[in-house]
Amino acid sequence: MKITVVGAGAVGATCADNIARRELAEEVVLLDIKEGLSEGKGLDMLQASTLLDCDVKITGSSNNYELTANSDVVVITSGIPRKPGMTREDLIGTNANIVKGVTENILKHSPDAIFVIISNPMDTMTYLALKSSGLPKNRIIGLGGILDSARFKTYLSLALKCSPNDLQGVVIGGHGDTTMIPLTRLATYSGVPVSQFLDAETLQKVAADTMVGGATLTKLIGTSAWYAPGAAGAALVESIVRDQKRVIPCCVLLEGEYGQSDICLGVPVVIGRSGWESIVDFDLNEDEQAAFNKSADAVRNMNDILKTLDL
Numbered sequence: 299m300k301i302t303v304v305g306a307g308a309v310g311a312t313c314a315d316n317i318a319r320r321e322l323a324e325e326v327v328l329l330d331i332k333e334g335l336s337e338g339k340g341l342d343m344l345q346a347s348t349l350l351d352c353d354v355k356i357t358g359s360s361n362n363y364e365l366t367a368n369s370d371v372v373v374i375t376s377g378i379p380r381k382p383g384m385t386r387e388d389l390i391g392t393n394a395n396i397v398k399g400v401t402e403n404i405l406k407h408s409p410d411a412i413f414v415i416i417s418n419p420m421d422t423m424t425y426l427a428l429k430s431s432g433l434p435k436n437r438i439i440g441l442g443g444i445l446d447s448a449r450f451k452t453y454l455s456l457a458l459k460c461s462p463n464d465l466q467g468v469v470i471g472g473h474g475d476t477t478m479i480p481l482t483r484l485a486t487y488s489g490v491p492v493s494q495f496l497d498a499e500t501l502q503k504v505a506a507d508t509m510v511g512g513a514t515l516t517k518l519i520g521t522s523a524w525y526a527p528g529a530a531g532a533a534l535v536e537s538i539v540r541d542q543k544r545v546i547p548c549c550v551l552l553e554g555e556y557g558q559s560d561i562c563l564g565v566p567v568v569i570g571r572s573g574w575e576s577i578v579d580f581d582l583n584e585d586e587q588a589a590f591n592k593s594a595d596a597v598r599n600m601n602d603i604l605k606t607l608d609l
Contacts, residue, residue, distance in 0.1 A: 299323040299539055302366040304400050305375035306330035306358065309416060311339045312528025313373055318343055318354045320532060322539050325355040327369065333360045367407040371538055373531050376400050377417040379522040389418050390603055397423045398430050398609055405431060412538055412573045416441045416531055420473040421597045424549045424562040426604055436573040440549025442473030443564035445530040447547055449511035450480045453504045457496055464488045468547050470564045471593035475513050478564070479589045480505040484580065534569065541571040550574050557587065558594045561601065
């Protein structure tokens with residue numbers, strides 16, 4: 299098994315490090331355009347592996363796509379990160395060209411790879427990768443929902459003063475501060491609806507904190523988060539390479555599911571060795587469906603910007 303991570307910044311390096319520590323592949327390739335960055339981080343991880351009792355070949359390279367040949371899974375984190383005051387949408391012009399170029403270069407050497415898209419704005423970048431590559435829809439997966447759900451569970455655990463491991467919570471819709479939808483109605487604590495433990499006002503605050511979870515971190519640390527996004531990327535990769543069939547909220551192409559078509563948006567999907575295998579219908583209520591439709595409208599407007607770019 300071979301996994302490539304494109305982008306050796308904080309998110310990409312953290313993702314690659316988690317992949318290596320979990321021994322999800324015999325070989326991990328870390329690629330970046332900046333001279334020496336991926337080589338240095340790859341070597342650092344390789345040295346760390348001697349202390350962590352994991353046996354994985356880790357190779358870093360500056361833009362040499364030949365080293366990525368025959369990758370089974372490719373994680374794309376490339377692009378400029380958010381800064382305080384920026385929205386994910388502000389990144390679209392620069393990152394669209396980067397993601398399209400990376401996808402094309404990877405496919406020259408790994409035509410059978412499954413792609414995991416982390417670059418922002420993630421929903422639009424996932425749609426771009428799918429449309430520009432011509433790949434089967436199951437091989438293009440956007441990260442958003444698994445990360446947003448991790449943040450949702452974090453805020454729920456803080457409100458409940460419990461272990462997040464006892465919680466189930468899912469976020470669907472777009473990966474944006476105003477487009478994601480934490481499904482508080484379906485969240486459970488050891489199988490019991492969290493609404494039995496938390497009042498409506500508290501649940502509303504948990505949802506609101508979740509939606510600005512990324513912006514909160516950007517404001518605090520001056521750039522995009524990386525520990526949780528990197529770990530989320532590795533968890534998604536693990537379900538692919540180990541064929542775990544986990545139900546994970548991810549950004550995938552909708553063709554009538556949840557009332558939407560020709561758009562990549564976050565919904566619960568089964569993730570296995572062939573990529574995403576099926577979409578799980580959560581049977582949204584009227585308010586949730588309305589929120590999902592509004593989220594789709596916002597993402598679709600963002601996708602329309604792609605038509606104005608010279609790609």
